[in-house]
Amino acid sequence: MTIELINTGSELMLGRVLNTHQQWICRTLADRGRVVDRQVAISDAPEILVGAVRDALGRSDWVITTGGLGPTCDDRTRELVAGLLGRTLVHHPEVEAAIRAWFESRHRPVPQRTRVESLVPEGAEVLTNRHGTAPGLAIWLDPNPFRPGGTASWLVMLPGPPRELRPMFLEEVLPRMSARFPIRDGFACRTLKTTGLGESYMEERLEAPLRDLVEGGMDLGFCARTGEVDVRFVARGDTAVEVVTEAERRTRATVGEHIFGVEDDTLEQVLVREFTLRGLTLGLAESCTGGHIANRVTDIPGASAVLKAGVVSYSNASKASILGVDEQLLAVHGAVSEPVARAMAEGVRRVTGADYGLSITGIAGPDGEVPGKPVGTVFMAVAGPGGTEVVRHQNVFDRQTFKYVTAQQAMALLLRLAKISGTVQAEGRS
Amino acid sequence: MTIELINTGSELMLGRVLNTHQQWICRTLADRGRVVDRQVAISDAPEILVGAVRDALGRSDWVITTGGLGPTCDDRTRELVAGLLGRTLVHHPEVEAAIRAWFESRHRPVPQRTRVESLVPEGAEVLTNRHGTAPGLAIWLDPNPFRPGGTASWLVMLPGPPRELRPMFLEEVLPRMSARFPIRDGFACRTLKTTGLGESYMEERLEAPLRDLVEGGMDLGFCARTGEVDVRFVARGDTAVEVVTEAERRTRATVGEHIFGVEDDTLEQVLVREFTLRGLTLGLAESCTGGHIANRVTDIPGASAVLKAGVVSYSNASKASILGVDEQLLAVHGAVSEPVARAMAEGVRRVTGADYGLSITGIAGPDGEVPGKPVGTVFMAVAGPGGTEVVRHQNVFDRQTFKYVTAQQAMALLLRLAKISGTVQAEGRS
Numbered sequence: 001m002t003i004e005l006i007n008t009g010s011e012l013m014l015g016r017v018l019n020t021h022q023q024w025i026c027r028t029l030a031d032r033g034r035v036v037d038r039q040v041a042i043s044d045a046p047e048i049l050v051g052a053v054r055d056a057l058g059r060s061d062w063v064i065t066t067g068g069l070g071p072t073c074d075d076r077t078r079e080l081v082a083g084l085l086g087r088t089l090v091h092h093p094e095v096e097a098a099i100r101a102w103f104e105s106r107h108r109p110v111p112q113r114t115r116v117e118s119l120v121p122e123g124a125e126v127l128t129n130r131h132g133t134a135p136g137l138a139i140w141l142d143p144n145p146f147r148p149g150g151t152a153s154w155l156v157m158l159p160g161p162p163r164e165l166r167p168m169f170l171e172e173v174l175p176r177m178s179a180r181f182p183i184r185d186g187f188a189c190r191t192l193k194t195t196g197l198g199e200s201y202m203e204e205r206l207e208a209p210l211r212d213l214v215e216g217g218m219d220l221g222f223c224a225r226t227g228e229v230d231v232r233f234v235a236r237g238d239t240a241v242e243v244v245t246e247a248e249r250r251t252r253a254t255v256g257e258h259i260f261g262v263e264d265d266t267l268e269q270v271l272v273r274e275f276t277l278r279g280l281t282l283g284l285a286e287s288c289t290g291g292h293i294a295n296r297v298t299d300i301p302g303a304s305a306v307l308k309a310g311v312v313s314y315s316n317a318s319k320a321s322i323l324g325v326d327e328q329l330l331a332v333h334g335a336v337s338e339p340v341a342r343a344m345a346e347g348v349r350r351v352t353g354a355d356y357g358l359s360i361t362g363i364a365g366p367d368g369e370v371p372g373k374p375v376g377t378v379f380m381a382v383a384g385p386g387g388t389e390v391v392r393h394q395n396v397f398d399r400q401t402f403k404y405v406t407a408q409q410a411m412a413l414l415l416r417l418a419k420i421s422g423t424v425q426a427e428g429r430s
Numbered sequence: 431m432t433i434e435l436i437n438t439g440s441e442l443m444l445g446r447v448l449n450t451h452q453q454w455i456c457r458t459l460a461d462r463g464r465v466v467d468r469q470v471a472i473s474d475a476p477e478i479l480v481g482a483v484r485d486a487l488g489r490s491d492w493v494i495t496t497g498g499l500g501p502t503c504d505d506r507t508r509e510l511v512a513g514l515l516g517r518t519l520v521h522h523p524e525v526e527a528a529i530r531a532w533f534e535s536r537h538r539p540v541p542q543r544t545r546v547e548s549l550v551p552e553g554a555e556v557l558t559n560r561h562g563t564a565p566g567l568a569i570w571l572d573p574n575p576f577r578p579g580g581t582a583s584w585l586v587m588l589p590g591p592p593r594e595l596r597p598m599f600l601e602e603v604l605p606r607m608s609a610r611f612p613i614r615d616g617f618a619c620r621t622l623k624t625t626g627l628g629e630s631y632m633e634e635r636l637e638a639p640l641r642d643l644v645e646g647g648m649d650l651g652f653c654a655r656t657g658e659v660d661v662r663f664v665a666r667g668d669t670a671v672e673v674v675t676e677a678e679r680r681t682r683a684t685v686g687e688h689i690f691g692v693e694d695d696t697l698e699q700v701l702v703r704e705f706t707l708r709g710l711t712l713g714l715a716e717s718c719t720g721g722h723i724a725n726r727v728t729d730i731p732g733a734s735a736v737l738k739a740g741v742v743s744y745s746n747a748s749k750a751s752i753l754g755v756d757e758q759l760l761a762v763h764g765a766v767s768e769p770v771a772r773a774m775a776e777g778v779r780r781v782t783g784a785d786y787g788l789s790i791t792g793i794a795g796p797d798g799e800v801p802g803k804p805v806g807t808v809f810m811a812v813a814g815p816g817g818t819e820v821v822r823h824q825n826v827f828d829r830q831t832f833k834y835v836t837a838q839q840a841m842a843l844l845l846r847l848a849k850i851s852g853t854v855q856a857e858g859r860s
Contacts, residue, residue, distance in 0.1 A: 013466050015457025016653045016660070019449065022471060027445025036443050037478065041452060041469040048467065223446045230446070284742070290728025291721030294742040298720025299830055301796060303744070309752060310742030312714070312724040318739030318782055322752060352748055366731055400729055 001181055003029065004060040005039040006052050008067040008077060009160060013043045020162060021066045028169065033187035033236070034177075044068055044076050050084050057153050058146040062181065067160035069134040071113045077157055078137065082121040085139070089119040095126055099133045127156075127172040132164040136172060140180075154180055186240035190248055192231045193261040195412050199224040202231065202255065209250045218243050226401055227408035260415065267411040268296040274420045275306040282414075283352030284310035285323055285344040287335065288362040288378065292403040293410060308352035313344065323347035334370060336361050338390050341379035345390075349383045357383040358414050362395070364402045376402070380410045382417045389417055431611055433459065434490040435469040436482050438497040438507060439590060443473045450592060451496045458599065463617035463666070464607075474504050480514050487576040487583050492611070497590035499564040501543045507587055508567065512551040515569070519549040525556055529563045557586075557602040562594040566602060570610075584610055616670035620678055622661045623691040625842050629654040632661065632685065639680045648673050656831055657838030690845065697841040698723075702730040704850045712844075713782030714740035715753055715774040717765065718792040718808065722833040723840060738782035743774065753777035764800060766791050768820050771809035775820075779813045787813040788844050792825070794832045806832070810840045812847045819847055 005025055011017045019041060026036045037060065042048050049068070056063040068077030082089050096118035103110045117134045120126060127136030137157040143150030156173055158165045194202065199222050206220070214220050219234040231251060235243040252259060261270050275282060284294050284307070294310035297303050311322050316335050319325040325343040333339045341361050349357030362378030369375050376396040382389055391413055395405050435455055441447050449471060456466045467490065472478045479498070486493040498507030512519050526548035533540045547564045550556060557566030567587040573580030586603055588595045624632065629652050636650070644650050649664040661681060665673040682689060691700050705712060714724050714737070724740035727733050741752050746765050749755040755773040763769045771791050779787030792808030799805050806826035812819055821843055825835050 011653065012452070013456055013469070014460045014651075015453045015455070015466075016651075016662075018453045022442070023445045023448045025445070026443055030444045035473075036445075037473070038482075039443070039471040043465075043467070052468075221444075221446075223441065286721075290733070290737075291716075291724030291740055291742065292728075294721030295725040295833075298722075298742070298744065298794075299833070301829060303720070304798075307720075307742070308745045309748030310721055310740075310744070311752070312721065312728070312737070312740030312742070314728065314734055314740070315738045315782070321781060322739060322741070351751060352745070364728075368734075399731060403725075403729070 188240035283348040283354035285348035285359040345381035345383035618670035713778040713784035715778035715789040771811040775811035775813035
């Protein structure tokens with residue numbers, strides 16, 4: 001099965017927006033056993049758009065377009081595709097009623113020009129848009145006049161805004177895809193999220209334990225992200241689920257202490273979820289990470305049940321005045337030191353009354369080096385019911401990567417000391 | 431002039447990485463008066479890669495490929511392109527010496543397989559890689575066998591990692607581009623960064639003042655980002671610079687209070703830069719934004735001269751214990767209220783000893799609504815040498831967008847009250 005994705009919009013070609021559709025659609029399909037063969041981005045100039053759709057229909061079983069379904073003059077996909085296929089645009093009263101209801105529920109007048117959104121090419125299926133006004137459109141071309149022998153193709157047109165496209169793709173497109181293009185052989189896919197072990201070390205550790213599964217046809221993939229490595233298993237055939245399950249079991253047995261989640265889990269999601277389940281609370285004392293951890297934790301709904309408070313103690317004075325770090329400690333050992341990290345974690349635990357205090361102090365760079373402590377030196381501490389533990393790292397990166405990687409290490413340390421390990425999660429999920 | 435960009439890599443088609451090359455290259459070229467006509471992403475399967483390069487050479491003046499120049503078995507671009515063009519790969523001793531020097535300067539042995547990176551197709555120009563080992567390659571195809579009439583095309587092959595590609599593109603490719611494809615007419619481009627006024631209102635306000643320039647051929651573009659709108663002028667011809675300068679002057683005269691910077695400026699960059707210039711310091715008291723502002727401010731090198739400390743006062747208790755907010759205020763008015771925002775800003779100013787205290791308290795949602803204060807209610811306050819000002823907003827968004835938009839409003843408020851306006855910047859720059 002061949003799949004082609006066409007993203008339209010002049011703002012793409014001018015580099016004013018980042019094309020997130022490609023990654024999202026490609027990944028959503030790959031996780032379901034389908035790989036996109038080609039992605040094309042073009043402006044909405046008519047001859048280019050029509051040519052790209054025709055070329056794609058000439059070689060692919062499934063062609064997906066994004067963008068150009070809105071009401072303005074540069075939204076041309078609907079009309080140009082109808083023209084290419086020689087189909088007339090028919091007014092669709094149900095779509096118009098849905099658009100009218102959408103505006104009325106928001107107490108806003110219905111703009112005249114949205115009427116164009118209720119025009120549907122003859123024979124096209126309407127894909128409901130729960131988050132906007134322009135519906136998606138799907139056309140089963142059989143015979144397909146652009147393909148040798150007339151082999152059928154499926155043309156699916158989706159609106160451009162991600163918050164409209166994504167739910168539509170999941171709810172309206174994927175069920176139809178499974179019916180149109182069933183995977184007859186079994187398929188299974190699993191991603192384990194890990195941190196604390198580099199990609200090549202991970203590969204080395206897993207090579208022997210997974211060798212027979214890989215030789216038996218399982219795909220083993222690694223994807224290095226900032227401060228994380230994804231380990232991914234893909235298997236096909238009747239035993240696909242068993243193969244992937246066995247690969248996950250062996251991987252957890254081998255590097256379980258580095259696994260913090262599955263699929264799209266993030267460390268902050270796992271932290272909020274597992275702390276909430278256990279009724280635990282947290283206080284943060286961040287120096288060099290500058291609120292990065294607090295920001296990520298508070299991105300997660302429900303964080304307020306876990307995070308009591310965070311302190312970004314960027315100046316020495318604030319370490320003393322807010323966290324109660326002894327000024328003598330700061331004077332003798334310096335702000336970036338084992339004793340100060342310990343005092344910050346214990347201080348924020350005391351000040352906030354949280355079960356756990358997590359502190360980070362270090363030198364993000366580019367300046368700030370002191371003798372014996374080069375740029376990249378970080379101390380992090382966790383103070384909890386069982387005492388305080390301090391760890392030193394050396395993280396040499398640009399400033400933002402430094403903050404990200406340091407935050408990964410700190411959250412992983414906290415989860416480990418709070419006895420929330422990959423193994424516990426695996427049991428909890430099975 | 432037609433330009434086509436080909437991004438290669440199986441990880442793109444599996445959706446494991448986001449293709450940032452497209453936006454970056456398209457924007458870098460658009461800012462210099464060239465628009466990319468088509469971008470294609472494909473896997474590194476040989477027949478697909480060769481077909482895509484051949485198709486592109488058949489229709490474009492300039493074809494750029496990214497990826498596939500490294501030393502591993504899935505890096506195939508060099509070899510496949512040489513095959514397509516019928517050119518042999520020639521060992522290039524200077525490239526090999528550069529690769530050797532790269533490893534030796536890092537005290538690492540030279541891996542055997544990097545030798546493939548010193549193979550260069552006959553007649554290709556080598557583009558120096560200052561941040562990695564694989565050089566880029568440029569081939570001027572004249573005649574071009576794939577194009578009607580043999581019209582010449584320029585094929586430029588770049589390595590995949592962004593930190594290698596970007597400096598190579600700026601330093602090695604752009605000067606050659608200007609020589610190959612000079613813009614004979616003048617060209618000028620300017621982007622103004624604004625916040626606090628929606629895209630359609632901005633368009634409405636600027637329509638009359640800029641009408642004659644637009645009618646005279648200047649492109650006026652708006653790009654709505656989260657909590658920001660870019661206003662962009664592009665002009666061509668002998669008077670391009672004058673036209674763009676005049677458009678900027680009129681725009682500053684019309685909506686100057688909403689302009690915080692130019693080109694790629696961010697609010698946090700402007701904040702750190704202008705506070706540093708004036709020797710001003712800042713304390714942050716964030717509730718619903720959860721450290722988002724502290725995180726963005728500390729992304730900027732030099733932030734430690736400006737930010738004394740931040741407090742993420744997520745719990746009521748921490749608002750009282752750390753910021754000294756009167757518990758009576760919290761009990762009577764609630765945490766999300768004008769008096770509490772005021773007390774937080776004044777409290778963090780007092781506790782940190784900063785010149786300015788900035789506070790935010792609100793309901794990010796999805797839960798937390800109270801009577802009279804629906805989800806999205808935000809109070810923000812700035813306490814400074816001239817007193818304290820409190821502003822209320824209603825921001826109804828998903829959680830992360832809520833934090834971003836609220837932070838934009840808060841930083842813009844702070845800049846305004848610290849008398850750092852768009853107009854001041856314009857004068858400072860001219």
